Amino acid sequence: MLSSLDGWLSPAPDPARVEWLRGVTYAHRGLHGQRRVENSPGAFAAALEAGLGIECDVQRSADGRIVVFHDWELDRLTGEAGPIAARTVAELTGIALHGTAETIPTLRDLLDLIAGRVPLLIELKSRRERPAAPLCRAVLRDLEGYRGPHAVMSFDPRVGHWFARKTPATVRGLVVSEANARTFGAAVKRHAALWRARPDFLAYDVRDLPSRFAAAQQARGLPILTWTVSSRASAQTGTDCAHGCIAEGEGLASLRSAP
Numbered sequence: 001m002l003s004s005l006d007g008w009l010s011p012a013p014d015p016a017r018v019e020w021l022r023g024v025t026y027a028h029r030g031l032h033g034q035r036r037v038e039n040s041p042g043a044f045a046a047a048l049e050a051g052l053g054i055e056c057d058v059q060r061s062a063d064g065r066i067v068v069f070h071d072w073e074l075d076r077l078t079g080e081a082g083p084i085a086a087r088t089v090a091e092l093t094g095i096a097l098h099g100t101a102e103t104i105p106t107l108r109d110l111l112d113l114i115a116g117r118v119p120l121l122i123e124l125k126s127r128r129e130r131p132a133a134p135l136c137r138a139v140l141r142d143l144e145g146y147r148g149p150h151a152v153m154s155f156d157p158r159v160g161h162w163f164a165r166k167t168p169a170t171v172r173g174l175v176v177s178e179a180n181a182r183t184f185g186a187a188v189k190r191h192a193a194l195w196r197a198r199p200d201f202l203a204y205d206v207r208d209l210p211s212r213f214a215a216a217q218q219a220r221g222l223p224i225l226t227w228t229v230s231s232r233a234s235a236q237t238g239t240d241c242a243h244g245c246i247a248e249g250e251g252l253a254s255l256r257s258a259p
Helices: 002-009 015-021 041-049 107-114 133-143 157-166 184-197 212-219 232-241 249-257
Strands: 025-028 053-060 066-068 120-124 150-154 171-176 201-205 224-229 244-247
Touching: 002 184, 002 212, 015 171, 025 041, 025 224, 025 249, 041 053, 041 107, 053 107, 053 133, 066 107, 066 133, 107 120, 107 133, 120 133, 133 150, 133 157, 150 157, 150 201, 157 171, 157 184, 171 184, 184 212, 201 212, 212 224, 224 232, 224 249, 232 244, 232 249, 244 249
Parallel strands: 025 053, 025 244, 053 120, 120 150, 150 171, 171 201, 201 224, 224 244
Antiparallel strands: 053 066
C-alpha cells in the first residue's frame, strides 16, 4: 500500500541526472587518519589525489556562511568549545583543527579545491527546532556557478523538499537510518520522509542493508549509496547492496584493494 504511492508522491529521477553517483567510492569526511583530521583541507586534498569522491558535512555560521564541520560543538576537533552556530565565519576559519596548522574550511574553500575533478556529496546538518530554509539557501548561494558533479543530502526531509521546489536541477538525497526499527509505524515514517523529500537517491546506513525499503526504491530507479563503510564486512555489504560506498578506514582500504 505505502510503496504504491512512492512513484506518485516521489517520482524517480531521470537516469541521466544521477548516473554519475554510481560506481564511485566516496571518502567519508575526506581521506582522514594518519594525522589528517576529518573534514579538513588536508583530508580533502588526499582524497582528491587518490581519485576518490568526497563526502563532507556542512552547517551554517552565526552570520549565515557555510562551513565544513560535522559536530554541533567545536570541542572534539579543536581547542575551542561551544556551538558552531554561535561563531561567525571569520571566527571559525581562524580556529585550528587538533594537531594541525589547518583551520575549519568553508564550503567555498572546498569547492575551489575540488574544482569539479571528483564527485562531491554535501550533507547538510540541520536541527528540527531550527528552520531549514536559511541553511539550504546559504548552501545554494555557495554552489552557484559550480559545474562539477555534486549533490546535497540530509536526514532532514525538509532539505530535499526545499531543493526540489527552489532548484530542482540540483541532485538531492535522503539520508536514511532504520536504527533496527522495522515496525509498520517506522515504515510509515520512512515513506513519509521519502514523499516529503522527493530525493533523487538514498544514502543508507550500511547496518540496515539489505533492506526491503532500499531495494524497493532501487528497483524503481533511485541509486542507493551507503554509509559509513568502515570494515571489510561492511565493504562487502555495500558492494552487494548499493551503487556506491561512503567509506573510511578499513572499509575504504578494502574497497580500494578489491579487484
